[in-house]
Amino acid sequence: MCEHKILTHNEFEKLQQYKPYAINHAEQQKTKLILFNPIKAAYGDKFYRLKKGTQQSIEMICWFGAEKGFCFASADYFAKRFNVTNKTIRNIFKQLRDYGLIYTVYRRSSIQNGLGAPIHLFVKHPYFRQWIKLLQLGHFQPDFHSENTEIPCESKNNESKKDSTKYLSFNKKILKNLRKKIRLDESFTPKNVPQRFIKAVSPFISDAKDIYVLWKKALITYGKSNLADPIEFYLDITIDAFKQTVFAHKQRIIKKDFNGYFYGTLMNMFIYQKRKESIISHPYLYNWLEDKDYDVIKQKNEKHKESTLINKNKYITIFKNEDIPY
Structure with a gap:
């Protein structure tokens, strides 16, 4: 069971009236780095893959926390300022709680007798020990969150609930690995893609999804060309178009999209093939040269x-x- 600390009006007033730790801009910037660097280290390489708005939100949260060691600006404020969603901001605070870098308490709701706006206390701030004593937070857990609150019931089987949550999170992790982290090589390419095409493309493109997308481009081009025979008869032309596209890429001729350049090259080659087939079917118009x-x-x-x-x-x-x- 997770308990939530709800501040009284007097406790919140004491937090606000406490003298600032950082008095000027230089001190606040220095204190901000004390809070920000552990967060950045906790994220690791993942931090640099976050969107710019998410990174800026984290820095601004640390900037607000530098003055007195806590931040109570709303998620809506950060979302509007840095063009991110409220869910992104809530996830940031949840991640920081999981890392043990913030400690969240709540103001009392003015509408009902429950949790109000959250106040996030920074564990690395020099004032944190004072907030622990002032608010008597020693017996509370740092991993609670208002949106996941659930009233315990004695009739529920807690052990079965823990097991189901465990396996649910495990399955989600597998799905994330399959979709994002693990790149499928050419051996996973669907069977409707000819092996000759895969063999020609795989030295340059090893991802199964990229090979499949490239083959779909070839199918679209073939469908628009109205050629006489099935596309398997034109694999040599398709592979030749891919080789020309690779050469253009190596020569830095392609300015935008590799797949788009391949599509245009193959379209021109199929158009030429269509004209050739049409002329053969009309012998008087055939160019014997x-x-x-x-x-x-x-x-x-x-x-x-x-x-x-x-x-x-x-x-x-x-x-x-x-x-x-x-």
Whole structure:
């Protein structure tokens, strides 16, 4: 069971009226670093991956706490000032409680006889021991939070509740690892992606999701090109487009998106292939200078001419000479 310290009006007045520890800007900045550096160390590398607004919120919380060792500004204030959500600010304070760097007490609610606005006391501040004595906080736990308050009931099985919470948090951790921390290699790529494509791409892109997204780009390009055969017949063209995109990336030609450049390159190559197929299906329009199999096409053209002449002669011999009016 977690208990919550609710300050009386007099206790809160004493906190506010206490003389500031940091008198000028330089002292407040120095004290802020005393509070901020342990927080930064507790976050570790994770701190640098936080959004800019979240980092600024943490620094401002420490700045407010530097003066007298506590901060009671609302989550809504930080959220509006640094363009983050109220939930982000609440998570910051919860994380600091879990690290043991702040100790939260509450003002009495003016609407009902319950918890009001939280006041966060900094454990690393020189005034913290004085607040412990003044507010008699020695027997309270530092990990409580008003939003997770639950009234205990004797009929509940506390052991089963602890077990379920344990396994729930464990499952969430697995999901986070699968979604964020663990990167799936090319062997996890879905089976609808051809192995030849995976083999050609994997030396440069080893993530299964990135390979799959790239193949989807190829499918979209193929769908817009209206080619005669299935896309598997055009794997050589697709792989060649990828190689050209890699070369452009190495030469710093690509200014924006790698996948977008691949899409444009493959689209141009598919358009050329479509024109080639269309010309082959119309032999009179075929450009024999660009084809190595000109002899084959030439024979097809000659056969087409012969069949045309035969059909023309058949049409003329249908009529008798006396039936022709000229």
